[in-house]
Amino acid sequence: MMNCEQIKNTMVAWLTGELEPEQAREVEAHLAECAECRAEAEELRAFLPELEEALKPEPQELAPERRNAIRLASKRSPIWGGIAALLCFVPIIAILASMLLPALSRSRGRAESMQRGRDESARMQKMHEEERVLADTDMAPDFFAAAPGGFGSDSDGYVSGNGGFVSNGDGSSAAAPVMRGMGGMGAAPVAAATAVAPAFGVARPAPEAPAAPPALGREAAAGGMALGARSSDRSDKKRTVSAPAKAEMEMDAGRLAGGEFVMRDSAAARGGEGPEPARAKMDANAAWQDVAVAEALEPMAGYATGFAVAEAMTNNAAKKDIEELELAELNRRSEFYMLSIEVPSQLPRMVPTVENPVSTFGIDTDTASYVMNRDRIRNRQPVEPATVRPEAFVNYLDYHYTPPSQETFQCTLAASRHPFRAEHAVLAVAVQGAVLGPDAGSLSQFGVIVDASGSMALNDRWTPAVQSVELLRERIGENGTLTTAYVSNRTPGGSQEFAPASPGGSADWSPGIMEVCSRMKQLEPSDAVNRQILLITDGMFYPEAATQAELLQLAEVLRNRGFTFNVLGFGEAGNNTFLEKFAEKGGGVLLYVDGPEEVERIFTDQFEARFRPIAEDVKIQVEFNPAVVKAYRQIGYEDRMLTQEQFRDDSVRAAPVGSGQAVTALYELELAPGVQPESPLATVRVRYREPGAFGAQEFERYFPAGAVGAEFVAMPDAFRYAVLMGEWAESLRYPEAPKMGQPAGIMALLPAPADWKQQEFLQLLQMMR
Amino acid sequence: MATAEMIDLLVRTYQHELLCYARMLLRDPDAAQDAVQHAFVALARRPLDGLDNPRAWLYRVVRNDCLRQKRKKARVTYMERIPESPEEAVPPADHELAAHDDRQVLREAVDKLRDNWKEVVILKFQEHLSYKEIAALTGLSVSHVGVILHDALLELRRNCRKELIS
Numbered sequence: 001m002m003n004c005e006q007i008k009n010t011m012v013a014w015l016t017g018e019l020e021p022e023q024a025r026e027v028e029a030h031l032a033e034c035a036e037c038r039a040e041a042e043e044l045r046a047f048l049p050e051l052e053e054a055l056k057p058e059p060q061e062l063a064p065e066r067r068n069a070i071r072l073a074s075k076r077s078p079i080w081g082g083i084a085a086l087l088c089f090v091p092i093i094a095i096l097a098s099m100l101l102p103a104l105s106r107s108r109g110r111a112e113s114m115q116r117g118r119d120e121s122a123r124m125q126k127m128h129e130e131e132r133v134l135a136d137t138d139m140a141p142d143f144f145a146a147a148p149g150g151f152g153s154d155s156d157g158y159v160s161g162n163g164g165f166v167s168n169g170d171g172s173s174a175a176a177p178v179m180r181g182m183g184g185m186g187a188a189p190v191a192a193a194t195a196v197a198p199a200f201g202v203a204r205p206a207p208e209a210p211a212a213p214p215a216l217g218r219e220a221a222a223g224g225m226a227l228g229a230r231s232s233d234r235s236d237k238k239r240t241v242s243a244p245a246k247a248e249m250e251m252d253a254g255r256l257a258g259g260e261f262v263m264r265d266s267a268a269a270r271g272g273e274g275p276e277p278a279r280a281k282m283d284a285n286a287a288w289q290d291v292a293v294a295e296a297l298e299p300m301a302g303y304a305t306g307f308a309v310a311e312a313m314t315n316n317a318a319k320k321d322i323e324e325l326e327l328a329e330l331n332r333r334s335e336f337y338m339l340s341i342e343v344p345s346q347l348p349r350m351v352p353t354v355e356n357p358v359s360t361f362g363i364d365t366d367t368a369s370y371v372m373n374r375d376r377i378r379n380r381q382p383v384e385p386a387t388v389r390p391e392a393f394v395n396y397l398d399y400h401y402t403p404p405s406q407e408t409f410q411c412t413l414a415a416s417r418h419p420f421r422a423e424h425a426v427l428a429v430a431v432q433g434a435v436l437g438p439d440a441g442s443l444s445q446f447g448v449i450v451d452a453s454g455s456m457a458l459n460d461r462w463t464p465a466v467q468s469v470e471l472l473r474e475r476i477g478e479n480g481t482l483t484t485a486y487v488s489n490r491t492p493g494g495s496q497e498f499a500p501a502s503p504g505g506s507a508d509w510s511p512g513i514m515e516v517c518s519r520m521k522q523l524e525p526s527d528a529v530n531r532q533i534l535l536i537t538d539g540m541f542y543p544e545a546a547t548q549a550e551l552l553q554l555a556e557v558l559r560n561r562g563f564t565f566n567v568l569g570f571g572e573a574g575n576n577t578f579l580e581k582f583a584e585k586g587g588g589v590l591l592y593v594d595g596p597e598e599v600e601r602i603f604t605d606q607f608e609a610r611f612r613p614i615a616e617d618v619k620i621q622v623e624f625n626p627a628v629v630k631a632y633r634q635i636g637y638e639d640r641m642l643t644q645e646q647f648r649d650d651s652v653r654a655a656p657v658g659s660g661q662a663v664t665a666l667y668e669l670e671l672a673p674g675v676q677p678e679s680p681l682a683t684v685r686v687r688y689r690e691p692g693a694f695g696a697q698e699f700e701r702y703f704p705a706g707a708v709g710a711e712f713v714a715m716p717d718a719f720r721y722a723v724l725m726g727e728w729a730e731s732l733r734y735p736e737a738p739k740m741g742q743p744a745g746i747m748a749l750l751p752a753p754a755d756w757k758q759q760e761f762l763q764l765l766q767m768m769r
Numbered sequence: 770m771a772t773a774e775m776i777d778l779l780v781r782t783y784q785h786e787l788l789c790y791a792r793m794l795l796r797d798p799d800a801a802q803d804a805v806q807h808a809f810v811a812l813a814r815r816p817l818d819g820l821d822n823p824r825a826w827l828y829r830v831v832r833n834d835c836l837r838q839k840r841k842k843a844r845v846t847y848m849e850r851i852p853e854s855p856e857e858a859v860p861p862a863d864h865e866l867a868a869h870d871d872r873q874v875l876r877e878a879v880d881k882l883r884d885n886w887k888e889v890v891i892l893k894f895q896e897h898l899s900y901k902e903i904a905a906l907t908g909l910s911v912s913h914v915g916v917i918l919h920d921a922l923l924e925l926r927r928n929c930r931k932e933l934i935s
Binding site: 008009010011012013016018040043044047048050051052053054055056057059060061062063066067069070071073074 | 772776777784785788802805806809810812813814871875876890891894895899900912913918919920922925
């Protein structure tokens with residue numbers, strides 16, 4: 001029996017439920033008899049919630065510069081010990097220096113430009129850091145980008161030879177171990193790895209395909225050399241200034257500027273479209289979630305080798321920590337952008353046309369950045385500037401351009417005085433793809449890889465994921481085939497054809513991808529032009545750099561074999577940066593799903609646009625007339641920029657455009673004073689390849705200086721929507737930039753909304769105001 | 770990269786409570802940021818293998834750093850005869866304004882507890898650490914933690930009542 005003195009040191013523990021049952025019973029027995037202690041306990045019981053309420057902490061966060069310092073320390077640490085080992089490579093480095101120089105100078109240049117404005121002490125640390133990060137990310141895909149070029153050369157790049165799929169797959173994975181070795185070595189040995197790769201390919205014939213031709217090695221070598229050549233192209237600042245564009249104008253350019261931007265009748269265009277889609281939050285099934293949270297961490301624990309999370313899982317007290325960890329992760333889904341992308345603070349500079357009159361870029365139809373940020377704004381969460389991609393914002397809206405009836409594309413140009421910076425003008429380049437008829441083209445083949453790992457059970461992701469496969473099956477109907485694989489390490493062999501009852505374990509995508517692709521290869525028709533792969537995942541996937549590189553390479557190799565990779569990001573979509581890169585390498589897009597409506601839309605309204613390509617490798621080049629345009633700046637498309645030469649280099653790939661899909665690009669211009677209205681302002685060239693065709697084709701349009709509208713508000717509605725959406729996205733991306741349009745100002749200039757997307761844009765502005 | 774992402778996840782998960790804790794110990798937001806930053810940098814520089822409970826480890830490092838900072842400041846204060854450290858310079862106006870707010874009264878009462886009592890109360894009721902964790906962190910025995918909590922709560926309650934009545 002406890003006495004009053006002993007009760008003292010357990011009473012609070014008893015009140016907070018921390019005592020073992022046995023001790024608790026003793027306390028209760030004492031309280032039943034001792035009125036004094038009982039009164040004290042009652043008093044404290046009433047007091048505890050009050051105290052906790054009073055002590056509820058205000059949210060506090062580390063200052064951003066402190067977060068950066070931690071990030072630097074954490075990225076640097078794993079290789080610090082390897083520095084000594086690095087010294088052994090010095091002779092090799094010396095030999096290879098000539099090969100590597102262009103690449104290194106590029107990375108240093110970028111490292112320096114990123115550091116501007118940082119304090120001096122952080123600078124030196126960061127120097128080392130940037131080099132390493134670039135070695136891990138940028139350089140690696142570059143290396144691989146070169147390799148498949150080699151594979152492609154024996155089969156004209158796009159169409160696979162007999163059995164080519166298997167041997168090439170193996171050949172590419174032969175290079176992967178080199179990547180793994182590289183991860184630990186830091187920046188300099190990249191050259192070594194590049195040089196070793198071909199040798200590796202020859203020395204180690206792939207076990208699954210003993211007949212792999214030795215030529216593979218040579219081709220890879222050629223690929224490796226191509227890297228050097230391409231890098232030097234990039235650092236070469238020489239620009240060819242082409243002759244001023246023809247004085248002869250296409251008469252309809254001016255007409256297009258005025259006429260084509262007219263909105264189609266809204267009712268006709270968007271007929272039965274429902275009201276603004278409420279953001280249907282996927283309801284969390286509480287009981288389910290408990291299990292799911294524990295399982296969700298399995299893959300993470302696997303990747304953080306040796307980290308104690310796995311051990312802690314067995315420890316009940318630590319389990320709470322893990323749940324917190326997981327929840328915090330879910331709340332900050334978009335922060336993964338922060339790891340790899342510097343937060344810009346200033347608008348990109350205006351490029352003087354005397355320096356370079358030509359702007360070239362690959363199109364981008366990815367709208368994930370908009371969908372994700374729409375979600376954040378609706379939840380009153382702050383927008384992370386680094387996650388805002390202006391091109392995704394602009395391309396999310398429908399502009400209802402008239403589709404071409406004969407040609408593949410209709411290109412429309414319009415320009416006016418800038419609505420917020422009156423000294424500038426703004427040019428819109430709109431490319432509208434043709435709409436395919438219902439029976440056009442041959443049968444399509446679809447392959448779906450569903451991530452069936454534990455985290456997919458979170459927040460009820462599983463049901464919509466499985467449903468979306470069924471929606472797709474329904475949609476394809478008679479017009480194609482569907483091959484499925486659900487991947488999880490719980491399934492023998494790593495994947496299975498039918499959906500498991502519930503997800504669990506961790507998922508390795510590559511065997512599933514290989515499985516689906518090889519099954520699709522055996523299907524009829526064997527020459528299907530449209531082969532779409534859809535990877536359904538929540539992106540709770542944090543692979544090592546080497547695994548990432550392997551996956552990216554796989555996507556790229558398969559793309560060259562005619563498969564297009566798309567990613568359907570579910571739920572909180574963890575590692576967006578990687579998913580986006582994966583889809584880009586695979587020639588598709590990352591579709592971010594923020595609710596059942598978005599799934600529905602993807603497989604109904606957007607289906608044709610997303611999964612029936614009318615053109616591949618779509619690139620746009622805008623050549624400004626230096627006599628009219630003094631300087632220009634493209635809005636968005638930062639990571640899709642190409643060099644002038646890459647426009648006609650068909651080995652440089654770009655994204656496809658789907659049936660009926662439109663792409664809009666914007667430029668801010670500084671015009672020269674006193675220009676002849678009939679002199680050309682810009683020539684726009686569009687280059688693309690029809691699916692399944694060998695050669696690329698090209699067409700161009702001119703825009704006369706006289707067609708620049710003086711009044712922004714007098715411009716067609718579609719033009720105004722595009723420009724204002726671009727302005728808003730940039731004001732989110734560069735919050736510090738001066739003279740940017742603010743939500744209230746943007747709202748004042750918007751025409752009345754003609755469809756639900758425009759309506760939604762208006763509502764978001766309203767919320768931001 | 771996995772290590773960096775793991776560290777980043779830990780930062781996002783624990784920065785909030787560690788900052789609260791450091792701020793309570795140091796009463797200086799900037800110094801608290803310093804302490805928490807140092808702890809995470811130290812975490813990043815050590816191997817994560819064999820670290821069973823990163824949260825407890827972080828608390829320990831933050832606490833040591835705070836106590837070191839405090840000792841250093843005490844020395845400086847003595848040598849330079851700085852009349853008031855920031856915590857004593859809380860403007861009385863605030864005090865008067867908030868006097869009607871029960872929660873404010875309670876917060877101030879906690880603030881006036883002797884240092885090791887205050888730390889234990891905060892660790893228990895703000896950071897929600899267990900008796901065992903508090904004992905491991907502060908070096909007190911588990912039963913001593915219990916006694917402190919008991920006595921501290923009763924004292925808080927008495928002080929608050931007095932304050933509210935007056």
